Amino acid sequence: MENEQNMQKNKGVEEQKDARKKRPNRNWGWVYYIFMGLLLLSLFWPKDGKNVQKDLSYTKFMSYIERGMVSELTIYDDNRAEAKIRPENYTVVFGSSQTGEDAKGSLVAAIPSVDSFTGSVNAVNEQRKSEGKMLIDVKYEKSRDIWYLLLINVVPWIVLILFFVWMSRGMGRAAGGIFGVGKAKAVLFDKDKKDKVTFKDVAGLSGAKEEVQEIVAFLKNPKKYTDLGGKIPKGVLLVGPPGTGKTLLAKAVAGEADVPFFSMSGSDFVEMFVGVGASRVRDLFRQAKEKAPAIIFIDEIDAVGRARGKNVLTGGNDERESTLNQLLTEMDGFGTNSGVIILAATNRADVLDSALLRAGRFDRQIHVELPDLQERKEIFQVHLRPLKLDKSVDINFLSKQTPGFSGADIANVCNEAALIAARNNHKKIVSQDFMDAVDRIVGGLERKNKIMTDDEKRSIAYHEAGHATISWLLRWANPLVKVTIVPRGVALGAAWYLPEERQLTNEEHILDELCSLLGGRAAEQLFLHQTSTGALNDLERATKQSRAMVAYYGMSEKLKDVSFYDSTGQYEYGFSKPFSEKTAELIDEETQAIIAKQMARAKQILGEHAEQHHQLADLLIEREVITSDDVERILGPRPWVSRGDMLIDANNKTISES
Numbered sequence: 162m163e164n165e166q167n168m169q170k171n172k173g174v175e176e177q178k179d180a181r182k183k184r185p186n187r188n189w190g191w192v193y194y195i196f197m198g199l200l201l202l203s204l205f206w207p208k209d210g211k212n213v214q215k216d217l218s219y220t221k222f223m224s225y226i227e228r229g230m231v232s233e234l235t236i237y238d239d240n241r242a243e244a245k246i247r248p249e250n251y252t253v254v255f256g257s258s259q260t261g262e263d264a265k266g267s268l269v270a271a272i273p274s275v276d277s278f279t280g281s282v283n284a285v286n287e288q289r290k291s292e293g294k295m296l297i298d299v300k301y302e303k304s305r306d307i308w309y310l311l312l313i314n315v316v317p318w319i320v321l322i323l324f325f326v327w328m329s330r331g332m333g334r335a336a337g338g339i340f341g342v343g344k345a346k347a348v349l350f351d352k353d354k355k356d357k358v359t360f361k362d363v364a365g366l367s368g369a370k371e372e373v374q375e376i377v378a379f380l381k382n383p384k385k386y387t388d389l390g391g392k393i394p395k396g397v398l399l400v401g402p403p404g405t406g407k408t409l410l411a412k413a414v415a416g417e418a419d420v421p422f423f424s425m426s427g428s429d430f431v432e433m434f435v436g437v438g439a440s441r442v443r444d445l446f447r448q449a450k451e452k453a454p455a456i457i458f459i460d461e462i463d464a465v466g467r468a469r470g471k472n473v474l475t476g477g478n479d480e481r482e483s484t485l486n487q488l489l490t491e492m493d494g495f496g497t498n499s500g501v502i503i504l505a506a507t508n509r510a511d512v513l514d515s516a517l518l519r520a521g522r523f524d525r526q527i528h529v530e531l532p533d534l535q536e537r538k539e540i541f542q543v544h545l546r547p548l549k550l551d552k553s554v555d556i557n558f559l560s561k562q563t564p565g566f567s568g569a570d571i572a573n574v575c576n577e578a579a580l581i582a583a584r585n586n587h588k589k590i591v592s593q594d595f596m597d598a599v600d601r602i603v604g605g606l607e608r609k610n611k612i613m614t615d616d617e618k619r620s621i622a623y624h625e626a627g628h629a630t631i632s633w634l635l636r637w638a639n640p641l642v643k644v645t646i647v648p649r650g651v652a653l654g655a656a657w658y659l660p661e662e663r664q665l666t667n668e669e670h671i672l673d674e675l676c677s678l679l680g681g682r683a684a685e686q687l688f689l690h691q692t693s694t695g696a697l698n699d700l701e702r703a704t705k706q707s708r709a710m711v712a713y714y715g716m717s718e719k720l721k722d723v724s725f726y727d728s729t730g731q732y733e734y735g736f737s738k739p740f741s742e743k744t745a746e747l748i749d750e751e752t753q754a755i756i757a758k759q760m761a762r763a764k765q766i767l768g769e770h771a772e773q774h775h776q777l778a779d780l781l782i783e784r785e786v787i788t789s790d791d792v793e794r795i796l797g798p799r800p801w802v803s804r805g806d807m808l809i810d811a812n813n814k815t816i817s818e819s
Contacts (some may be wrong), residue, residue: 215255215268222270226297227285229253231268233298234282244268275301326532363409363534364543365568372527373397373414376502380418380454383500387456395492395526396503398462400510404569407506409457410529414504417655421455423448427464430484438465438484446491446501454500462505468514477724483512492522511728531567534560540568544575551589559595562642564660574598600649603657613653616781620685621646621654624695626777627684628656629676629787631766633796637673640799644777645786653695668716671706676759676766678703683763684774707755718750721745770796 217225222244225231230250235243244253244265255270271736279299286296360370379386379393386393396566399407413644415422417593423445430438449455465484481729492503507513517523532540537560545556564572577598582590613621624642632638639658646654662671710716713726767774776795780787793799 171541190364191285207265213673217268217270219270220274223281225254226269226282226754227291228602229294231297231299232295233243233809235300235302236272238275238301239275240272242270242272243279244270246398262400279389289352310636314583358412359408359416360413362543363406363413364539365532366406366410366529367530367536367541369399369410369527370413372525373410376414377417380420380456380500383454393500394502395521396523396525397503397524398518399504399506399509400521400526401506401508401509401527402531402567404567405529407529407530407567408458408460409568411504411506415456415458416455418454418713421449421452422456422458424460424554425461427466430465431480431577431797438480439487442484442491444630455503457501457503459503459505462509462517463507463512466505466507466517468512485517489514489516489522529563532571533565537566537571541575542573544572548575548579549589551587551591553592553817554595555592556589556810558592561659562599570602573602573657575599600643602656603655613648617653619778620689620691620693622778622781623684623688623774624681624693625654625656626774626781627680627682627763627767629680629792630684630774630796631763631769632656632658634766634770635673635676637670640679641789641792643786643788644781646781666708667712669767672709672755672759675703675706675755675762678706679756679763680759680767683760684767687764687767688771688774703750703756703759704758707759708752710755711748711751717755719747719751721767730765 222242225244226234227247229500230246231244232247233245237243282297282299286299291297295436319664360374363370374396375395375675383393401407404669411424413423425445430441445457449457465481466486467481467485468487469482501525510518510526516525520678538556541556545554559574563574566574574595575598578590578594581601585594587594625646629641629644633640639660642659644654644656649655678699681699682692685691685693685696711720713724715722715724727739740748773796777787777792780791780795
């Protein structure tokens with residue numbers, strides 16, 4: 162019995178959907194076509210019904226001229242003449258009682274020739290002059306044939322009509338016609354599409370996939386949850402850095418759930434027209450309800466979902482805020498179990514409006530983080546599948562060499578490696594091609610044609626050797642992989658490190674990294690007795706890190722356990738600070754003190770290992786590129802080596818973590 166009721170209910174829903182599909186689509190463009198037709202008709206409609214033109218024989222035409230009934234003559238070069246009748250003679254010529262200013266009419270006749278007709282008119286004017294009467298005004302004009310008249314009067318209108326038709330069709334394709342500006346521009350991925358994305362196409366993201374799989378279960382079998390009194394979540398927000406696969410994950414949800422998938426960017430809602438954004442929001446939800454169960458995916462939702470009232474430079478009633486208000490209304494406006502689930506993605510969840518994030522709208526937030534070592538290995542396996550690889554390519558090695566890379570970065574590495582291999586005429590992609598691709602993406606294009614003087618080359622070598630020496634000797638500094646003084650991108654030299662993937666960073670970690678960053682400038686001052694602009698990027702990063710230690714992490718002597726970090730974004734557009742001017746001065750002092758202390762520490766370490774530093778610098782000048790093996794040969798094994806959960810020194814003795 163219950164199955165029959167469900168079948169009847171589903172049948173009724175399908176009939177309603179079919180009726181909506183068969184509903185005629187109103188197109189109001191015909192109104193504009195009628196308007197343009199009337200405008201064109203008005204061109205040929207007599208503008209004044211009182212204007213009369215009459216064709217005469219030449220004899221009768223000359224009789225009117227000789228009797229003085231003509232006030233003006235126009236002679237054309239095609240042997241035609243046109244005469245304007247004096248108002249007082251209008252009744253005699255045209256048989257009308259019209260007089261005065263209302264009297265308008267002309268006579269047209271063919272003449273034997275322009276010269277003979279001109280002589281006849283001149284004779285009439287001479288006689289009238291002798292009698293003291295008004296002369297006939299004579300004008301000469303070129304003839305205007307029918308093609309000239311069409312060109313002047315009709316062609317512009319035809320061009321205007323064609324332009325209007327082209328514009329209306331273009332707007333129809335873009336937004337459903339001239340009246341379709343408020344239509345949603347959502348891309349519909351139908352459930353019957355062959356090349357659907359599934360969870361098998363999404364490598365890594367194991368935690369995020371596990372959470373969104375429940376969304377698929379909601380859409381596939383909602384009765385399982387609603388029978389127990391549960392409510393299907395209305396919205397799910399995917400939060401994570403760019404390139405981590407948020408959009409791909411949303412498409413996989415649609416592919417697995419086998420439901421229509423409406424995809425739209427947050428910036429597509431806002432146009433130059435007022436009210437268009439809100440209209441598109443309404444239309445998007447209307448389409449989704451008609452095809453329910455369905456998924457609405459809004460990418461980069463922070464384009465319309467930013468917190469309201471925080472930008473003091475604009476009013477509170479701007480287009481973006483009205484679009485957000487409509488979005489909030491629509492997310493509350495449909496039933497809980499209507500079968501429409503909203504997926505949204507952003508990398509700026511901190512700037513979203515709190516009303517958008519509350520339970521009942523976006524019930525869940527799924528964090529899509531950068532892949533770890535194992536997840537990078539899975540992503541490499543997906544992107545290496547279509548490539549022709551040499552046996553020297555080791556996926557484990559590539560995964561270790563790309564820390565902090567997103568899925569999009571890894572895809573770019575694989576593609577760049579294929580391009581480099583083709584450029585070098587390789588039959589297969591070798592391991593070195595991948596290393597060159599990583600260098601190309603991280604450091605930029607190698608500029609071997611950049612000409613440097615010997616002094617510049619020596620200064621860069623000492624600078625990079627300073628980084629290499631200190632990072633090798635410090636316990637928590639990132640392990641060195643390669644150093645080069647070949648210019649790449651905007652940098653004149655570069656050093657590659659293999660950072661440890663840790664979840665928690667201690668004060669010692671940051672201080673060692675700061676000391677390593679300042680090693681280049683310290684080497685210049687200590688050994689070359691100069692400072693150069695090559696340390697700009699190092700100083701910028703060191704200043705930001707040390708300032709974060711003071712203002713955010715509470716890691717300074719005078720401002721312990723105090724944080725001025727604003728996770729709500731309240732001071733993003735404001736002109737005030739969450740601390741006083743005295744505290745601001747104290748933050749500056751503490752920042753400078755941390756940098757000065759680490760600079761002195763870097764100089765001390767370099768002074769103790771000056772000979773090894775000079776050997777590294779000379780090797781760099783000679784070979785331009787050195788690796789960790791060269792550094793180990795000169796400086797010896799690293800004093801601190803990590804093996805699993807233990808730290809051991811160079812003599813293989815276990816060291817306490819404390």
